Amino acid sequence: MTDLTPGFTGSPLDRLDHERDDPAALAAHIANPRARLLLLDGLDPIVGADGTLAWGSLADAPADAELALLGLIEGTPRFAALTMPPADRGAYPIFALLAALPPGEAATYAAARSLIGWHARNHFCARCGTPTAVMRAGWARRCTVCDEEHFPRTDPVVIMLAEHGGRVLVGRQPRFPAGRYSALAGFLEVGESLEEAVARELHEEAGVRATAVRYVASQPWPFPSSLMIACIAEVASDEIVLDTKELDHAMWVTREDVAASLAGDPAAPFIAPPAYAIAHTLFVAWLAGR
Structure with missing residues (x-):
């Protein structure tokens, strides 16, 4: 039978769930000189000359942006900057880019886009309305008053x-x-x-x-x-x-x-x-x- 491989699946990311609550591990990944930052235009991917996602150094992140550890690709830490993106332009302007990206690349981008967008929409606690803070290496938020924990939803x-x-x-x-x-x-x-x-x-x-x-x-x-x-x-x-x-x-x-x-x-x-x-x-x- 035909092998089915839906789009936005097959990312090579090792998501490192076991390290998300380990501040020392996160600090080591940030300090790693090989660590890479996903480069985006707002929420849209930037594609390099080779047709794959563009990555920069962590120095390319805005000074006030927190970092989310996406995971490892071939042993190299990969991060996304948790910025407040501009108004979402929707999917259609980037469909041509997505069609050209290799499937695994598109899957890595999809994870980063969803995570960044979730943080942008969840700066306040749904329980008490108080501002929330990033936790678990960028994979959750915690209320600064009632301690309610919030996780990315699908x-x-x-x-x-x-x-x-x-x-x-x-x-x-x-x-x-x-x-x-x-x-x-x-x-x-x-x-x-x-x-x-x-x-x-x-x-x-x-x-x-x-x-x-x-x-x-x-x-x-x-x-x-x-x-x-x-x-x-x-x-x-x-x-x-x-x-x-x-x-x-x-x-x-x-x-x-x-x-x-x-x-x-x-x-x-x-x-x-x-x-x-x-x-x-x-x-x-x-x-x-x-």
């Missing part, structure tokens, strides 16, 4: 293909480029299983009812910090009742349609999601019979 999102009669359902949102269709998706709600969230979202957005759900793969998505959980759901009927607040259009496509789309055939009925998006992985998995 928001789970189900993303799924509905399957019926040898076809799958694809939809497009208003923000998509012209011709682009993808799998349907939605946030997991409290008190739901993955299977329940898949069934609910499919019914809410397209009016179809799931009869069976199978898990395919998952992917971190750093815009700002989600975990995309990819599934395929068999549904009872191909009748579509579209939620026009969520989708512009939805349609059923065949295996031939999907294969043509993934191949970039200009005659294909839709443009497929880019390779680093897990919706692309879902199409590949479905074609492979996963």
Whole structure:
């Protein structure tokens, strides 16, 4: 069967969780003359001439910025500066860069972007409103008054293909480029299983009812910090009742349609999601019979 490797996975980082509560270990990594700092333009990656992420020395960090230890790559400490980034410009301006980055590089960037963004949004305690301080080498914050500890969060999102009669359902949102269709998706709600969230979202957005759900793969998505959980759901009927607040259009496509789309055939009925998006992985998995 086809080996599935979703985008933003495969980082070579050794995350060093066992050293995050060790101030001496953190100080040694900071003092290491080989330590490297991830270079960013706001929250966007800077790509070097070799097509990989650009790294500088720790001296390149702003004077007032705290450092987060991302981990080790080939024995070298890797850091990110916990700056207050400018207003998030969203994912779209950097998609071309992400498409060109090697998968492991994109995964390292995704971890750093999500971590920096989380710190920028969590300067105050959710329990008492007091300012928080960085702890665990940049992988947590602690309230300076009530001692509540806060950890980076990931928001789970189900993303799924509905399957019926040898076809799958694809939809497009208003923000998509012209011709682009993808799998349907939605946030997991409290008190739901993955299977329940898949069934609910499919019914809410397209009016179809799931009869069976199978898990395919998952992917971190750093815009700002989600975990995309990819599934395929068999549904009872191909009748579509579209939620026009969520989708512009939805349609059923065949295996031939999907294969043509993934191949970039200009005659294909839709443009497929880019390779680093897990919706692309879902199409590949479905074609492979996963």
